Amino acid sequence: MATVSVTINGKTYRIACDDGQEAHLGRLGKYIDQRCKQLIGSVGHINEGLLLVMVSLLVADELSDVSGELAELRSALGIDGGEDGPSPRERAEERVAAAIETVARRVEGIAETLEAP
Template identity: 30%
Template sequence: MAELTISINSRPFQIMCRDGEEAQVQQLAEDLATRIANIRRDVGSGHRAGDSHLLVLTGLTMCNELRDLRHEIGRVRDEVEKTTAARQDLHARIEELEETVSGALEQAAERVEDLLS
């Protein structure tokens, strides 16, 4: 395990992470710090939001984004399923048409043979 110091809301935190994940954890910490700073800015200077309050607001915002992303993933999955089903139906229809055309060509060839003989 690796020990890492991250800075959130201008405060240092010592955390542990798996070896090799330090850069990723640092990037996540920077993302969180940016989100907190944005919420602090949006709340405005007239409202004194403490660390806990800012973390709760940031957490709620991130949960909302996660919920929206899950909804979008579900919508995309549904669309993929519909597209896959439509593609399968189309392939089945193409096979039917190929059989129909093949049968019609065979009948036409037989008629031509009958006419020529």
């Protein structure tokens, strides 16, 4: 188990993480620190607890927006089914197979036309 030091709002915290996740956790800490600085720039200095709650809400809002966009993209691609049906990959493979079959039929039709007397 590794540990990483992250600095948020001027305070350093030692955080345990899985081996190999140190850089990722460091980037997350920098992102949260950046959001704290942005919020302080907007509203001024506030109680640290309130600051971290507000930053958490901002990050949760960003995550919610991205989740919504991902759902829209999946829906547009036709891969937004539930767990009961085929997986997104299986549905994509089915669409590709259907497209290949359509092309094969067209090629066969062209070949028959060319072979006709």
